[in-house]
Amino acid sequence: MSAQHAETPGPGALPLRNIGDIRAALRSGHGFPGDRESFEADLQRALETSSETDLNAVAAVIVDYRGRIRLYQDPDFDVAIQEGTDLTALLKREAPGR
Template sequence: MSTPEPLHGDPRPLPPLRTVGDLRTALHQGYGFPGDAAEFEAEFARAVELSEPDLAAAARVVAAYRGHIYARHDPHFETGIAEGITAALAAKETRA
């Protein structure tokens, strides 16, 4: 298994993310995390098929993947994750 490249934020400007079509296009162009395009398509289709009358489940899927794109573009995202892991490990060690 290969080691993923560090993210450090995507240097490309964010595309418009106003519609499901915008989100699909962005994910298929490589915005978001690796594998997001295929995972979004599967989750969105499942949510629409099993939809509540107001499509709330589909809306939650769209919001989650829009968040993936925003996180991937945040230059501080990777640092924040690393700091969180360090803090969790330190807390775990103090309890041992």
């Protein structure tokens, strides 16, 4: 049996222990644009396709959005996005045939 990766929140991280915590964080504007609505739709789809003994799809939605919220909170996230955008622009300018 393999050990599952447990996300350890950093200092000042939101408590995201359950669906209510995730909903509250998304209502407060944490997460990416559209995540609040997408979470509810994804959760509903997962619930509809899950059996009463297999809720893995529901757990996957919870883990995914918990990760998205934590990623959005990361102060280095914006820096990483900007670096990627700058690198893409540089590569486009240097591309042969331009």
